[in-house]
């Protein structure tokens with residue numbers, strides 16, 4: 001059974017600073033144990049805020065020994081500012097001398113698979129398998145997640161085929177209720193294979209979904225309710241997001 005941790009911070013700034021300290025400690029620990037760490041990034045306000053904080057101070061993390069994946073991506077051209085990958089590069093990855101071969105973005109709509117999100121999703125299945133020891137998924141140490149006001153995580157929105165997926169590890173989404181409509185996302189079965197899953201959530205608009213998820217809602221209704229790590233599930237909240245607990 002995954003340990004569930006809920007931590008509350010005064011505001012978004014304190015939340016992101018705490019998430020950065022936790023991230024540094026977890027990556028340093030993984031590197032001390034195994035020589036490297038494997039991390040799944042998320043887009044959105046707190047996810048990118050965390051990367052900006054790490055750009056300021058990333059402790060003793062050896063960025064040459066970190067593998068980077070994404071939990072979801074907006075399927076738009078590579079130079080589109082909506083890309084989670086581009087935002088992560090600007091916030092952190094372009095500034096830390098990371099080995100490009102250890103950064104594993106999902107394809108863009110003007111990339112190798114053209115404007116075919118299904119082919120791009122299948123390719124990410126192959127990328128994950130090629131970097132795994134079990135032929136399926138890398139051993140993710142941390143899967144970072146933001147959460148939308150209706151409880152979505154990655155590009156898994158309420159009452160959709162993607163959130164109901166029980167077999168595939170990566171799927172294409174072509175009707176996202178949040179723009180842009182076309183996306184690629186890891187599914188709940190993939191998220192749940194991570195050692196630790198961290199949900200980093202700020203703002204009163206998310207309070208009801210936070211309370212529902214922690215209270216055990218059906219993931220089809222509140223997708224974040226289905227996010228758990230093998231070892232640990234960590235909810236990092238500001239007081240506004242925690243206000244309905």
Ligand SMILES: O=C1O[C@H](COP(=O)(O)O)[C@@H](O)[C@H](O)[C@H]1O
Pocket residue numbers: 042043044045046047072073074084145146147148149152153154155178
């Ligand atoms: O569209 C997305 O939204 C979520 C949450 O974003 P936020 O700005 O409300 O925190 C994000 O985690 C996901 O990666 C992204 O594609």
